[in-house]
């Protein structure tokens with residue numbers, strides 16, 4: 001049990017090495033929110049994976065900051081003694097805001113595990129020292145520019161490439177990339193909900209290119225549409241935005257809407273629920289992989305711990321620090337032979353560099369007992 005005395009919220013802005021364009025928008029600077037908790041045991045860090053605008057999901061930096069400041073941090077501070085595994089129960093009265101809750105839980109987990117000198121990977125039940133990694137490639141101005149970028153990533157050793165798609169940047173683009181890289185390179189696509197049920201016939205054309213999966217073609221709440229598509233498509237459907245809990249994962253799999261699941265802790269309310277999603281999928285024999293939200297080294301460290309669980313059999317969207325940032329908040333993560341090392345130190349196993357942290361912080365506030 002841990003006593004929390006302080007919760008610190010830090011808004012940060014980190015310039016990306018290149019603009020990242022998806023079907024829902026373009027990010028040039030990664031805006032995010034860090035949560036630091038100070039407890040009687042140790043201090044801990046959480047990364048809230050919200051973006052600056054509510055485009056991937058309904059949460060965004062200012063909404064997370066507001067709900068953390070007004071409701072979540074005070075509720076946790078008021079609970080005299082709280083274990084990280086109780087955070088979701090303590091906060092259950094507040095609806096939604098999974099990314100905000102997940103960040104607070106992550107910070108408390110980090111603090112608690114530091115106190116007992118256990119790594120997050122060990123705590124979660126990780127079984128691997130390194131995990132296979134891939135790269136998520138945004139939408140480009142032209143095919144030659146895209147192919148240049150892909151060649152660079154393949155030279156870096158990534159084990160597979162995920163291509164972002166949208167109307168007008170899908171079948172033709174995928175055909176050109178497949179022609180260029182050949183059939184030995186794992187390719188998958190991610191639509192971030194860009195399509196509608198009226199597009200099912202069009203999406204079937206993606207079956208011709210040996211893709212490992214098509215990620216989230218339809219709206220997050222359209223499980224039935226995904227099941228209809230899965231019925232007609234040979235390429236497996238992977239769900240990202242749709243999977244908001246272990247229960248939803250079980251339901252989606254049960255109705256044939258998902259053959260593969262992308263697990264992102266922030267999207268489901270934290271690493272403990274993410275583990276439950278993993279467990280449900282393992283039970284149902286559905287392969288999973290670890291998604292990414294352009295995290296700093298803090299979130300990346302936690303994602304590596306999660307991806308070390310046995311069901312994570314597909315390469316994750318876990319790329320080197322240098323793929324995102326000129327200077328990461330932590331010691332940079334690197335790719336060796338298509339794999340990344342799972343941190344072994346207590347808690348996250350990494351901490352922000354104080355100087356870089358100051359440089360990227362645009363606002364700080366503290367909620368105290």
Ligand code: OSB
Nearest residue numbers: 056136192291292293294295317
């Ligand atoms: O849909 O997987 C997604 C980034 C931001 C928001 C949503 C997604 C992504 C990515 C990037 O694909 C994955 C990464 O962090 O490398």
Ligand code: MG
Nearest residue numbers: 190215216240
């Ligand atoms: Mg996705």
